Amino acid sequence: MKTNPWIQNVPLYEPGRPLEEVARELGLSDVTALIKTASNENELGPSPKAIEAMQQTASQMHRYPDGACFYLKKKLAEKAGINPENILLGNGSNEIIEFLGHAFLGPNQSMVVSETAFVVYRLVCALFQAPCIQVPMQDFTHDLDAMRAAITPDTRIIAVCNPNNPTGTSVDPQKLTDWVATIPEHVLIAIDEAYFELMPYDARPDLLALIRGGKKNLMILRTFSKAYGLAGLRLGYAIAHPDLITTLNHARQPFNVNAMAQAAALAALDDEDHLQRSYDTNTAGLTYFHAFLDQAGIPYVPSTANFVLIKTGDARQDCQKLLQHKIIARPMTGYGLPEWIRLTIGTQEQNEKMRDTLLSL
Numbered sequence: 104m105k106t107n108p109w110i111q112n113v114p115l116y117e118p119g120r121p122l123e124e125v126a127r128e129l130g131l132s133d134v135t136a137l138i139k140t141a142s143n144e145n146e147l148g149p150s151p152k153a154i155e156a157m158q159q160t161a162s163q164m165h166r167y168p169d170g171a172c173f174y175l176k177k178k179l180a181e182k183a184g185i186n187p188e189n190i191l192l193g194n195g196s197n198e199i200i201e202f203l204g205h206a207f208l209g210p211n212q213s214m215v216v217s218e219t220a221f222v223v224y225r226l227v228c229a230l231f232q233a234p235c236i237q238v239p240m241q242d243f244t245h246d247l248d249a250m251r252a253a254i255t256p257d258t259r260i261i262a263v264c265n266p267n268n269p270t271g272t273s274v275d276p277q278k279l280t281d282w283v284a285t286i287p288e289h290v291l292i293a294i295d296e297a298y299f300e301l302m303p304y305d306a307r308p309d310l311l312a313l314i315r316g317g318k319k320n321l322m323i324l325r326t327f328s329k330a331y332g333l334a335g336l337r338l339g340y341a342i343a344h345p346d347l348i349t350t351l352n353h354a355r356q357p358f359n360v361n362a363m364a365q366a367a368a369l370a371a372l373d374d375e376d377h378l379q380r381s382y383d384t385n386t387a388g389l390t391y392f393h394a395f396l397d398q399a400g401i402p403y404v405p406s407t408a409n410f411v412l413i414k415t416g417d418a419r420q421d422c423q424k425l426l427q428h429k430i431i432a433r434p435m436t437g438y439g440l441p442e443w444i445r446l447t448i449g450t451q452e453q454n455e456k457m458r459d460t461l462l463s464l
């Protein structure tokens with residue numbers, strides 16, 4: 104067999120290790136003894152309303168899902184003050200990043216990202232043989248001016264993760280809004296807001312207003328994987344001008360969003376209390392982390408998301424040590440940060456255990 108030669112150059116994504124696998128390795132019979140702080144999940148779990156909706160949908164799993172996601176788009180549109188035509192749903196927001204590759208990228212069509220941005224943007228470039236122009240960050244934050252300056256005539260996409268994973272930083276909301284207006288119209292601006300609902304209120308940009316105003320080269324990406332605690336269902340969405348949504352729909356498989364995900368998301372959107380609890384727990388956890396790291400003199404990057412990037416010294420070794428204490432953390436070696444680990448904020452009890460263990464390393 105002859106495969107496409109470039110496929111071998113697409114790095115394999117290294118996911119956080121499953122709880123069951125780690126429990127087996129440590130000889131534990133109970134996965135609840137572990138703290139999984141490696142994948143920026145919501146430790147409160149899904150909304151009880153979403154769980155109930157999934158249970159109710161289970162008996163209908165012999166049916167194909169609604170390929171148009173009619174009700175979910177309708178509800179999302181109502182909440183965001185936009186039209187259903189502005190929305191595209193994906194099997195996780197990761198799938199939508201891949202749609203961008205299909206629609207925009209190629210060997211002579213580049214993407215501009217930050218050097219330490221969410222890795223999937225780089226992987227998608229490699230998948231489509233597209234040059235990935237990587238711009239150094241400034242103080243672990245997107246350098247918006249340098250990114251704009253890096254645009255070349257063949258650039259098709261400029262992507263900003265706000266907040267960024269793994270640094271947790273976000274850019275000034277007004278600066279971002281002003282910057283969007285300065286990007287040439289032939290370049291799609293993809294703003295990845297995976298952690299939007301967990302961000303401090305005053306850090307949130309209002310880019311939806313630009314979409315409502317008819318801006319054509321802007322796309323916002325959101326997900327149910329973080330604040331909504333539904334990562335296992337794989338559901339993300341894009342908000343953009345209807346013309347762009349139509350274009351991306353050409354790259355989409357007919358039933359890319361499963362029926363259980365649609366039912367759970369509809370119910371989760373009705374559970375404002377659970378979303379608020381998730382926000383409050385995360386905000387309190389971030390404050391707790393920042394305070395104890397300050398107190399201990401451990402270098403870290405102040406975060407606006409649900410995780411913190413922490414400089415511990417030897418990331419791989421330190422994650423191994425944390426594992427011995429039943430904490431699954433993520434070394435940032437793959438991001439070129441071999442001295443840094445990333446920890447996801449958990450419940451207060453989990454945060455305290457992470458603190459005690461970190462201090463004892």
Ligand SMILES: Cc1ncc(COP(=O)(O)O)c(C=O)c1O
Nearest residue numbers: 195196197221268297326328339
């Ligand atoms: C910045 C960013 N974008 C997108 C994603 C992917 O989210 P999803 O689960 O919706 O594919 C993540 C997941 O960690 C992320 O950190």
